[in-house]
Amino acid sequence: MKKHNFSAGPCILPQEVMKKASEAVIELDGIGLSLIEISHRSKEFIGIMENARSLVLELMGLEGKGYQALFLQGGASTEFLMTAYNLLEKKAGYTNTGAWSAKAIKEAKLFGEVIELASSADKNFNYIPKGYAIPTDLDYLHITSNNTIFGTQIKKFPKTNVPLVCDMSSDIFSRQLDFSQFDLIYAGAQKNMGPAGTTLVVIKEDILGKVSRQIPSMLDYKVHIGKDSMFNTPPVFPIYVSMLTLQWLKDLGGIAAIEKINDKKARLIYSEVELNPLFKGFAAVEDRSNMNATFTLTDDALKDSFEAMCKEAGINGVNGHRSVGGYRASMYNALPLESVGTLVDVMSELERTA
Ligand SMILES: *Cc1c(COP(=O)(O)O)cnc(C)c1O
Numbered sequence: 001m002k003k004h005n006f007s008a009g010p011c012i013l014p015q016e017v018m019k020k021a022s023e024a025v026i027e028l029d030g031i032g033l034s035l036i037e038i039s040h041r042s043k044e045f046i047g048i049m050e051n052a053r054s055l056v057l058e059l060m061g062l063e064g065k066g067y068q069a070l071f072l073q074g075g076a077s078t079e080f081l082m083t084a085y086n087l088l089e090k091k092a093g094y095t096n097t098g099a100w101s102a103k104a105i106k107e108a109k110l111f112g113e114v115i116e117l118a119s120s121a122d123k124n125f126n127y128i129p130k131g132y133a134i135p136t137d138l139d140y141l142h143i144t145s146n147n148t149i150f151g152t153q154i155k156k157f158p159k160t161n162v163p164l165v166c167d168m169s170s171d172i173f174s175r176q177l178d179f180s181q182f183d184l185i186y187a188g189a190q191k192n193m194g195p196a197g198t199t200l201v202v203i204k205e206d207i208l209g210k211v212s213r214q215i216p217s218m219l220d221y222k223v224h225i226g227k228d229s230m231f232n233t234p235p236v237f238p239i240y241v242s243m244l245t246l247q248w249l250k251d252l253g254g255i256a257a258i259e260k261i262n263d264k265k266a267r268l269i270y271s272e273v274e275l276n277p278l279f280k281g282f283a284a285v286e287d288r289s290n291m292n293a294t295f296t297l298t299d300d301a302l303k304d305s306f307e308a309m310c311k312e313a314g315i316n317g318v319n320g321h322r323s324v325g326g327y328r329a330s331m332y333n334a335l336p337l338e339s340v341g342t343l344v345d346v347m348s349e350l351e352r353t354a
Helices: 015-026 043-060 075-087 099-108 221-226 236-252 254-275 300-312 337-353
Strands: 067-072 091-096 113-119 141-144 164-167 184-188 199-204 279-281 292-297 327-330
Touching (some): 043 067, 043 199, 067 075, 067 221, 067 236, 075 099, 075 184, 075 199, 099 141, 199 221, 236 254, 254 337, 292 300, 300 337
Parallel strands (some): 091 113, 091 141, 141 164, 164 184
Antiparallel strands (some): 184 199, 292 327
8 A cells, every 4th residue: 555655855756657657667658668778869858858847947937037947967965066166256145044054055165255144053943044134245145945854944035136046955846936036946856856866957047157267067057058958868767757747747737736735734734733732843833844844742752652653554754854853744745635634633643542
């Protein structure tokens, strides 16, 4: 039986996408060949790449606005250094809102001055800092829209005239935003789009070409744009699956439609966390994430029974990250509302029987 999959990443993908993807590994669209044995320069794969890239811009409402979508490799972790390599000439501003932003800061420091404009480290990253000043002479401001480990999410993005770079790995395509407020968005595929192995980069072309250093070709966004995201052999399978997921999202009604479902899932879990005296939310209420809900038991003695009940109900992947403890329910786009319902039933059952 298929489990209720709350895994934080890699994570659940739509069932129909996985079915189509598995079929394409045997034979792609009746062409007598597998997706993974054809040239990336074949007309079939070029079609897949073009479709994936244009679906990204279409879903984000960025068509004709000077943006390019790239499917790269090396994960979001490579973007930590690549963004700085391509954009950091003198100094950049970063907000430190969790483990991933701390890693981004560490990499950027190899390329120039990094100013930490705000941090929530004082409370183990359980909130989003607000109201910090943004110098106007920065090369860019880097933020993390959703802090996967801690379960916090930016609801209102900073207004600034400097280029805005956003690590959107764990909430991309989950809610409607004015995506044109960002100049560069990156996201590892494995949280809301596809299997691990490709990284989506959406970039406003006119922010490039402003640093004086030489950039190695593989790390140069301009090179990848010039080659239509095919500078070298792209990871064909994760890109194909990402394309199928983006198509699934479009058929569902796009980001507006998924946002409604995501809101319902989040309301369901958080209302249980609030009403059930056995549980306590980790993140500040106004900043809590619609993708990753973090919470703990108020009585540690109930740990074994709660976890046994989860297992019995077919619930997978709710253990919290070691730096937070407790539990984390990741509710990415493909997670059905019923799965959250099952988890909430287990939580209220625990209250009845404890
Ligand atoms: C998972 C994650 C990363 C790391 O992604 P990789 O693809 O493993 O390098 C970076 N940032 C955020 C916000 C994440 O959730």
